[in-house]
Amino acid sequence: MTHHVQIKVMPLKDLLDPQGKAVMGGLDNLGIKEVQDIRIGKHITMEIDAGSKEVAKQIAETTATKLLANPVMEYFEIEVIG
Amino acid sequence: MTHHVQIKVMPLKDLLDPQGKAVMGGLDNLGIKEVQDIRIGKHITMEIDAGSKEVAKQIAETTATKLLANPVMEYFEIEVIG
Structure with a gap:
């Protein structure tokens, strides 16, 4: 039987997220201040x-x-959808 | 008021996903055939x-x-959590 699974891999909460910071810079350039x-x-x-x-x-x-995940910098969550 | 939003950006369904293929190769090396x-x-x-x-x-x-998303190759879904 085929199961559909979703995995979320995110940077650890207290770590700096360079990708996120880069997008914040882009938002600043667009004049979007609410984020x-x-x-x-x-x-x-x-x-x-x-x-x-x-x-x-x-x-x-x-x-x-x-x-998929580097335990030094990331955590993951697994959800079996069906 | 602060709202928590989640965005999922995925490759378009009929496009080749090189990252996915690379992981499939890794699974093969690990002898994992069920994926x-x-x-x-x-x-x-x-x-x-x-x-x-x-x-x-x-x-x-x-x-x-x-x-965040390149419309030529990706689609996105937005969910406002709270």
Whole structure:
């Protein structure tokens, strides 16, 4: 059975986010002052053929740990949609 | 009032996703065969000081259109969390 999984990989909360800062600079140039903070990470969608949601989640967790997220700078959250 | 907004920027569905393909190759090296498809985009969180959710959404839309998404290759979805 195919399971649809979403993974969110974001910079750790207390770390500086250079991408976010760059966009803040762009907003300043556009004269947009209402944005107080912006943080940019990765959004990943996966289709996993597995016997159960739990197995699909484990495969997503292995993928995130080994290939998608750098634990020194990022955290990730996994959601099994269906 | 501060509004929390999430933006998802993903590659257009019928476009090749090189990042996704690279991770598929990594999964293959790890001997993980259950993943049928993987697509990688951006997950953005914003804090916007605005008078209403609608105004916050408009500011997020302008930010996405001008600074975050390339309409030739990407689409975006905006969600005002609170």
